[in-house]
Amino acid sequence: MRIIEHTAGRVSAPGLYRMPAEVYHADPAPEPSLSSSIAKLLIDRSPEHAFHAHPRLSGPQEESDPTRPKEIGTAAHKLLLDQGRDLVVVEAEAWTSKDARAERAAAYAAGDCPILRPDLDKAEGIANGAFDRLAKIPGCEGFRAADAEIVAVARDRSGAWLRIMMDKVEITDQGAIIWDVKTGEQAAAPQGLGRRIEGMAMEVQAAFYVHVLGLLLPKLQGRILFRWVFIENDPPHAATVAEADGAGMHVGERKVALALHRWNAGLRRGTWPSYPAQIIRAEYPEWAARKWAEREELDPSVADVDWSLDKSPWRPLDMENAA
Template sequence: MTAATETAEIIPGLYDIPADLYHSDPIPGGSLSSTGARQLADCPARFKWNLDNPQPPKKAFDVGTAAHKLVLGDGPELVLVDYDRWDSKAAKTEIAEVRAAGAVPLKRAELDGVKAMAEALRQHPEAAALLEPGSGVAEQSMFWEADGIWRRARPDWLRANEIVDYKTTTSVDPEEISKTVHKWAYHQQADWYRTGAWELELVGPEARFVFIFQEKQPPYLVTVAELDVTAMDIGRRLNEKALYHYAHGRATGHWPGYFPTTALIPLPAWVERQYNS
């Protein structure tokens, strides 16, 4: 999907295109991403607002983006903005120029940190083997169509019968990973990406979806993880719910909020247990 074909008929496939083109959604009439599906499964009204009101890059995402660049070898340029204070006029001007050029501005401590993260990951045998240079391709864009709905995904790393996704986080303790997966609906993402790869015949039915979680603070611990069958099944059902809301919203213009009528709200379950014991 090059600049010459953006206006031509698009066919399902795997494309090597820039991230900004992918995120701008080159599919005429629009396509649904995993991020959109996760928003739809939670609240269609919020999805529609976010779709109509795209937000600029947030500083909070810069370290994760930079880590992806150094770990996967693909992504925006990282630029050191070396000021003691980032709230000075000169610093703000330089930061704005860096972002306008599509690069990521980083403080010296942040740049040193992501370099240390990449080195720590290379020392983790399983993670390093999954991301071994030449064993796969980074940041390729998948586009496919089913039931009249175009969908898209951009795997971090695609290799023979494996989809690898790299996540930066605050804790790689397995119990905390479980909470993180639920909070950010990573089980939906895993099902969405694997389904897309199946549809495009890039992987077989036994393909693995593997997460590499890494902490953003020293000693930059790493955990390689897969989701169990139940988690993947819940992700699939949530994606089916999202696709229903997407089709219904596009057909009717109705994007409901959390509850269409007056909600009956209980106290948290732990409070009820306290008074019922």
């Protein structure tokens, strides 16, 4: 499928597109569309949260000022995708001076990405380290040459419009690989990635992206892989490439089905409910209850505690009679 250049406004049909990030985030689909980030809100928060965050339903969102670690991550991300042309280097050690802050503000106003010189050096270290490591991992040889920041717009059989922006994608007659780059302060150690994927609902992103690309390329369904490239910001910039296992993809697919159900219901009814309007009973985690029970049983420092509490009504202590 040909990749279509698109610079502004709405697209007219499903397809693969190359477009500015701000056009994608404003939602270029013919009708309001579901993204993986909105899907996560529908699953883990409420339809009201999804409505509030959607650019076509409630309007553009106010963005908070980015932190230096976030700017480093953005720059490294762009360098990894060979999309660093809009990086604006500010020759300063920090954003404390008036001139540096003015350059930063001007860059953001122009739609560019400002970065301090020492932070750019760090971002380049992250990117170069990742390229070196990926070149040594079998199956990752095509990462660097893959098409970057490709948008897919598709229509689900339910009628919902869906959209994704893939960091990198390789498409052949035999199959496709979607690459997603994750930089950050967290460790990229393999043994911790399953918990990290679950904690950030990354399985939703994986299942959602595979579903959308499969809608556009039905002949490749069942042969589309989703891979994360986890990279550590700090030296030695270790990296791990991971795919979700069968259980993760199964849960991700079920969650995407739930998100689609709630999305379509919201559009159809024109209502986006919030949390339940009633008092609920908060369920204490079973693991935490077991942990405390183990402490009562095994901790010698609490062996002599009387665990029964006085359940009689409280009343002021009679100090005279107590004396």
